[in-house]
Amino acid sequence: MSRMPPTRLPLWAAGTTLLLSLAACGAGGYAQTPLSPTPTAAATTSAAPTTAAPTPAASKCNPVPAGFNPLQTYDPLPSLPASGALTGRLAEIRARGYLIAGVSADTLLMGARNPLTGQIEGFDIDLVHEIAKAILGDAAKVQLVVITAGQRQSFLVNRTVDIVVRNMTMNCARWLDWPIAFSAEYYHSGQKVLVRKGSTATSLDDLAAAKAKVCAPTGTTSLAKLQEFVAKGVVPVTADTHTGCLLHFQQAKVDAITGDDTVLAGLATQDPYAVVPAQTAITAEPYGVGFNSEDKVFVQYVNRLLETMKADGRWKASYDRWLAPSLGDAPTPPAAVYGRQ
Amino acid sequence: MSQNPQARSRGPAAAAAAVAPPPPSASGPGAETVAPAVAMPAPAAGGVRPAYANSAGAPAKARVGTWVRGKASGTPGRMRLFGALAAIAAIVFGLAGAWNLWSSAQALGRAGATTDQVVRVQSIYADVLRADADASNAFLVGGLEDPAQRADYEAAIKRAATTITAAASAQPADGVALAALNSALQDYAALVERARAENRQGLPIGVTYMTSASSGLRTTAVPILEALLQANTERSRGELGAASSSWPTLVAGVLAVLVLGLVSIWLARRTHRYLNSGLAGATVAVLVALIFGLVVFNGIGSDAKRVADNQLAGTLALTSARTAAFDARANESLGLIRRGQAGPFETLWKARDAEVTARLKALVGRVSWYGGSGTNASALSTAWSAYEKAHAEVRTLDDGGSWDAAVAKATTATESPRTTFDAFQAASATAVDGFQSALTGDIEGPTTKARIAALVLLLAGLAAAVLSTRGIAQRVEEYR
Numbered sequence: 001m002s003r004m005p006p007t008r009l010p011l012w013a014a015g016t017t018l019l020l021s022l023a024a025c026g027a028g029g030y031a032q033t034p035l036s037p038t039p040t041a042a043a044t045t046s047a048a049p050t051t052a053a054p055t056p057a058a059s060k061c062n063p064v065p066a067g068f069n070p071l072q073t074y075d076p077l078p079s080l081p082a083s084g085a086l087t088g089r090l091a092e093i094r095a096r097g098y099l100i101a102g103v104s105a106d107t108l109l110m111g112a113r114n115p116l117t118g119q120i121e122g123f124d125i126d127l128v129h130e131i132a133k134a135i136l137g138d139a140a141k142v143q144l145v146v147i148t149a150g151q152r153q154s155f156l157v158n159r160t161v162d163i164v165v166r167n168m169t170m171n172c173a174r175w176l177d178w179p180i181a182f183s184a185e186y187y188h189s190g191q192k193v194l195v196r197k198g199s200t201a202t203s204l205d206d207l208a209a210a211k212a213k214v215c216a217p218t219g220t221t222s223l224a225k226l227q228e229f230v231a232k233g234v235v236p237v238t239a240d241t242h243t244g245c246l247l248h249f250q251q252a253k254v255d256a257i258t259g260d261d262t263v264l265a266g267l268a269t270q271d272p273y274a275v276v277p278a279q280t281a282i283t284a285e286p287y288g289v290g291f292n293s294e295d296k297v298f299v300q301y302v303n304r305l306l307e308t309m310k311a312d313g314r315w316k317a318s319y320d321r322w323l324a325p326s327l328g329d330a331p332t333p334p335a336a337v338y339g340r341q
Numbered sequence: 342m343s344q345n346p347q348a349r350s351r352g353p354a355a356a357a358a359a360v361a362p363p364p365p366s367a368s369g370p371g372a373e374t375v376a377p378a379v380a381m382p383a384p385a386a387g388g389v390r391p392a393y394a395n396s397a398g399a400p401a402k403a404r405v406g407t408w409v410r411g412k413a414s415g416t417p418g419r420m421r422l423f424g425a426l427a428a429i430a431a432i433v434f435g436l437a438g439a440w441n442l443w444s445s446a447q448a449l450g451r452a453g454a455t456t457d458q459v460v461r462v463q464s465i466y467a468d469v470l471r472a473d474a475d476a477s478n479a480f481l482v483g484g485l486e487d488p489a490q491r492a493d494y495e496a497a498i499k500r501a502a503t504t505i506t507a508a509a510s511a512q513p514a515d516g517v518a519l520a521a522l523n524s525a526l527q528d529y530a531a532l533v534e535r536a537r538a539e540n541r542q543g544l545p546i547g548v549t550y551m552t553s554a555s556s557g558l559r560t561t562a563v564p565i566l567e568a569l570l571q572a573n574t575e576r577s578r579g580e581l582g583a584a585s586s587s588w589p590t591l592v593a594g595v596l597a598v599l600v601l602g603l604v605s606i607w608l609a610r611r612t613h614r615y616l617n618s619g620l621a622g623a624t625v626a627v628l629v630a631l632i633f634g635l636v637v638f639n640g641i642g643s644d645a646k647r648v649a650d651n652q653l654a655g656t657l658a659l660t661s662a663r664t665a666a667f668d669a670r671a672n673e674s675l676g677l678i679r680r681g682q683a684g685p686f687e688t689l690w691k692a693r694d695a696e697v698t699a700r701l702k703a704l705v706g707r708v709s710w711y712g713g714s715g716t717n718a719s720a721l722s723t724a725w726s727a728y729e730k731a732h733a734e735v736r737t738l739d740d741g742g743s744w745d746a747a748v749a750k751a752t753t754a755t756e757s758p759r760t761t762f763d764a765f766q767a768a769s770a771t772a773v774d775g776f777q778s779a780l781t782g783d784i785e786g787p788t789t790k791a792r793i794a795a796l797v798l799l800l801a802g803l804a805a806a807v808l809s810t811r812g813i814a815q816r817v818e819e820y821r
Contacts, residue, residue, distance in 0.1 A: 030514035033572040035521050036564040105545070105680060112545040118481070118748075120680075143744065146680040243549040250546075270544040 061172035070170045071286055071337040073184050074296055076303035080134060089295045090135060093162055098141040101128040102161035102290075105146040106243035108266030109322045110167050120144050123262070124165045126318040127186060127289070127309075131163065134305050148240045150219025153178045156292050163302075164290035167260055169221045174290075181295065182288030183302045184336030186315070189260040190281025191222050194267055194274050196255065202277040204258060208232035212255040215245035222259045225283055242267060249274060260285050265326035286334065303336065416611060417820040423604045424813030427620065428806040430600035434627055435802015437593035438634050442795035445584045445641055449788045452580035452645070453781050454511065455573045456653060460777050461508040462515075462569040463660035465501050467766075469526065469562055470667035472497035473555055476533045477674040480540065480551050481748050498530055512573070518565050525561040529554050548678075555675065570664075574657060581649045584787070585642030587635060590798070594631030597802075598624060601809060612816055619812020623805035630801030637794040644787040652780035655708040659773045662700035663766065666725070669693035670762050673732055676739075677748055683739055690732070697725055711779035712772030724768050728761040 061068075086094050093099050103124060104111040111124040129139040145161050152168055155161045157178055167189065168174075170182045193204060193214070201207050204226065207214055213235040216223040226236050237254050239245045245257045246267045257267060257274075264276045291299050309315045310333040319330040475494035479486030502523070509519045532554035540547030601624040609615050669690050676686030704710075704718040712718070731750075735758055739747035751758055 030512070030572075030576055033515045033518040034568050035518055037567040037571045106549055108545050113548060115480075115540045115543050115545070115547055144680060241549070243546050244553075246546055247549050247553060266545075270539075270546050 059173060060176040064172050065176075068172055068176075069337060070172055070175060070182075071185055072340045073182055073288070073303060073336065073338060074300045074340050075338045076184075076307055076336075077297075077300045078304075080301065080304055080308070083135070083137065086135070087297060089162065089292075089298045090301060093135055097136070098143050099128070099132045099135060100143045100145060100160075100162045101131075102145045102147040102152060102155050102164040102166055103128060104149075104166045104241065105144075106241055107167060107263055108269055109326060110262055110266065111165070112266065120146075123187070123318055123322040124167065126322070128163070128165050130309060130314065131165075131289075131302060131305060134301075148219070149217040149242075150240070152219070152290060153180055156180045156290050159292055162291075162295075162298075166290075167262060167285075167287055168290050169260075169285045170288040171221060179293040181291040181293045181299050183291070183299055184306050184338070185286040185288055185334040186306055187262070187287040188331070188334045189262050189285040189287060191225055191258060191283040191285060192261045192264055192276055192279055192281055194249075194257040194259070194264045194276050196249075197273045197275050199256075199275075199277075201256065202279045204229045204234060204282065205232065207256050208234045210255075211235065213237050213253070214256045214258055215239055215248050215254040216258050217241050217245060220259070221283070221285065226258050246271060246274070261327065262323065265323070269326065303338070307336065417817045420608070420611070420813050420817050423607060424810055424817075427601050427604045427623065427809040427813070430597040431623055431627055431802050431805035431809060433802070434590075434593040434597035434631070435799045435805070438590040438630065438798030438802065439795040441587065441589040442634065442637065442791045442798060445586075445638070446788045446791035446795070448580045448584040449641070449645065449784045449791065452577050452584065452648075452653075453784050455577040455580060456656060456777065456780055458508060458512050458515065459570060459573045459577060460656065460660060460773060461504050461511065462566060462573060463664055463773075465504045465508070465522070466563075466566045466570070466664050467667045468497040468501040468504070469529075469558065469566070470664070470671050472501065473529075473558055474667070474671045474674050476536075477551060477555060477671070477678055478752060480536075480548055481674065481677055481752060485541070486537075487752075494533075498526070501526060508569075515569055515572070518569055518572075522562055522565045522569070525558070525565065529558045529562065532557065552678070555671075570660075577653060578649060581645040581653070584645045584791075585638055587638035587642075590631065590634045590638065594627060594634065597627045597805070598631070601627060601805070604809070604813075608813070608816060612819075617812040617816065619808045619810070619815060621812075623809035623812070626801050626805040626808065630798050630805075633801075634794060634798050637790055641787045641791055644783070648780060648783050651708050652711060652776055652783060655704060655711060656773060656776040656780060658700045658704050658708070659712070659769060659776060662697045662704075662721075663769050663773065665693040665696040665700070666728075666762070666765060666769070669697065669732075670758070673735070673751070673758060677735075677744070677751060680744055683736070687736060694729060694732075698722075701725060712775035716768050716772050716775075721765070721768055721772060724761070724765040728758060728765050731756060731758040731761045 083094060103120060104122075105113045105120050107122065107124075109122055111120060111122040113120045125144070128142055128144070132142045133139040145155070147155055147161070147164070147166065149166070152164045152166055153174060156164055157180065167187075168182075169189075170185065174180050175182065193201070193207065195201050195207075201210060201212070204214070208229045209232075211233045214226055214229075215237045216226045217240060218238045223236065223238065226234065230236060237245075237248060239248055242257065242259050242263045245254065245259070248254045249257055249267075250271060257264065259267075261276070261281060268274045268276050289302055291302075306315075315333050316330045324330060472494050475490050475497065479490055479494075505519050505523050505526070509516050532550050536547045536550035536554060538547075539550060601620060605617060605620045605624065608617055608620065672686045672690040672693065676683035676690065679686065701718060701722045705722065708718075710717050712721075735747050735751045738744075738750055753759070
């Protein structure tokens with residue numbers, strides 16, 4: 001027999017300890033999981049895709065051609081033709097059986113979804129229903145397409161919608177650059193600012209002096225106007241819609257919102273801490289119904305309808321229902337300017 | 342070379358001392374004391390006991406050195422040295438093989454655990470998208486939301502939160518990602534509550550809060566969930582691959598056989614005797630244990646491959662199909678909410694639909710079914726087809742200008758996307774459970790095998806060490 005066994009013991013113990021510790025070392029020391037997948041993984045987002053608006057190459061409105069009046073539209077038809085006599089786009093709509101209108105679903109008073117009924121309603125929407133009623137004989141035969149401010153022109157150009165009734169300002173760039181066509185003016189608005197309750201600012205100049213963050217939706221004339229104040233110190237912030245601006249406002253990401261008085265009235269209604277102080281509008285915002293520039297007869301048809309509505313009190317009835325509580329008594333309906341060729 | 346460094350060395354000489362230590366007797370020649378009397382650090386090497394180094398510490402130390410030198414010199418000395426080498430090789434083989442097999446068993450266990458985590462993450466994913474579909478749907482119809490739908494939303498959020506906690510304690514490496522996910526989910530739930538409060542006051546900003554919540558969910562929570570799924574799937578596959586990696590056993594085994602063989606040859610030449618029964622026995626023991634270990638590894642490898650190709654692949658196909666299905670369902674609602682602008686959402690719906698169909702088809706064609714007796718892969722495909730049909734009807738209505746009718750169809754309880762989808766999701770959930778438990782069950786066998794084999798290799802290595810030492814000792818005795 002050798003003398004090994006008594007001294008082998010420590011070695012055995014060491015071996016066993018080594019074995020156990022090695023086994024323990026090998027146990028799941030994974031690297032921390034990253035916060036986003038490595039690029040090999042398939043993307044699975046379903047974030048709302050945005051429609052890229054074609055940017056007009058060179059503007060025909062810089063400078064605005066002499067004698068150009070954005071309010072000027074095509075002469076109205078002498079009278080509304082019988083449904084059987086409709087031609088062009090109007091005949092297509094009639095054959096399809098419903099009118100496709102691009103509208104807003106979150107601009108309270110003008111076009112907003114009523115959460116209690118699920119229906120989209122407002123001053124703009126009343127007009128859509130009147131147009132559907134005239135063409136199709138039924139105010140309900142409408143497919144309302146909810147669009148953002150930035151989608152208004154491209155949806156007309158691509159013919160995704162027949163008309164856009166979404167507080168759309170008639171201006172040179174839209175008439176000539178895109179190009180799209182407008183009906184006669186159906187409401188005269190102006191750009192103002194909405195501020196936090198207690199704020200002393202009443203204009204973009206005041207806000208510029210305070211280096212305030214001001215929100216306006218992308219693709220709007222309001223944003224274009226806001227950009228002019230950047231040099232004076234305003235920090236512009238954009239959102240998809242005016243209600244998106246209100247969301248920023250409520251989350252304290254912006255100090256003020258700028259937009260048309262109609263829109264701001266709708267926003268102020270939704271938040272007791274948002275006020276539209278007494279102020280003079282810094283721009284004139286004539287609203288017209290937007291059309292594809294090829295639908296001239298359609299424009300003339302709607303111009304006749306607007307003339308009729310302004311005359312027979314339907315325009316005022318709609319104004320009284322939606323806008324009078326916030327903006328005061330109905331003004332005289334804006335007068336149409338015709339004669340565009 | 343002075344004697345001291347040799348005695349203090351923790352190198353091969355110390356190891357040799359460990360195998361062939363000094364005789365227990367403390368008596369020895371004290372005359373040779375040349376070692377410095379400086380206090381020496383208590384030696385940690387195996388064979389030297391601190392007890393020797395009391396009053397006569399230094400002389401004892403020197404004695405050890407002399408003893409080692411004496412033992413290692415001459416033919417018997419070399420025999421002892423080579424014998425120690427052979428014993429070490431055998432023990433190293435035993436330890437390496439046992440560690441290798443034990444790690445393999447651990448890896449199999451972790452493969453099961455990470456697959457459980459994949460299923461947890463998938464269920465969070467599904468619940469989050471389910472909650473979003475519920476919350477969004479509530480904004481489709483006018484007035485207050487359906488109480489059942491609200492309850493479903495609350496249950497989904499609660500389940501997601503609970504599962505996040507469970508997942509965090511199950512896998513610490515997911516902790517940071519899950520914390521971020523938890524915070525994203527809290528933000529989402531807060532926005533939904535805000536949306537609901539505004540909605541109850543009849544304010545349109547409610548819908549804006551809702552869409553903001555939905556898109557926030559998709560930009561913050563969804564990438565985290567994708568990362569979690571990816572990481573855990575990779576871990577699971579990696580562990581199944583690692584379980585059959587046998588090279589440490591192979592290398593240690595071949596080395597041990599080589600060392601034992603060379604020592605045998607050297608011994609045969611020195612002693613002119615061909616066979617040393619101890620060394621031969623040790624060689625055979627190592628060789629048999631090595632072959633046994635490799636066979637076990639081979640079995641684990643094929644078991645792991647079977648589990649990876651069937652139960653794991655099936656679980657992943659099912660969970661991916663479910664996630665894609667929930668995303669498709671959410672896109673259906675979002676398409677209706679973005680009234681008149683369903684196009685982009687329908688494109689996403691179609692992509693997710695194609696993914697569900699492809700995953701289910703792969704299940705039908707390739708994988709044996711573990712999804713429980715009540716279901717099978719083609720039944721799942723049929724359930725999904727029913728939902729596809731109901732979805733197509735909704736789209737036809739909406740695309741035809743009848744948004745209200747489309748909403749009514751999407752939210753009613755008979756043959757609607759809602760009921761058909763619920764049927765699919767219930768059936769697929771059962772199937773996932775089936776695959777998951779099949780996976781857990783099927784890796785138990787190889788895990789136990791690996792643990793037993795680890796013990797066998799450890800004992801074989803030790804036995805070979807004992808045998809070789811005895812064999813050498815026999816020859817050393819002959820020199821007395």
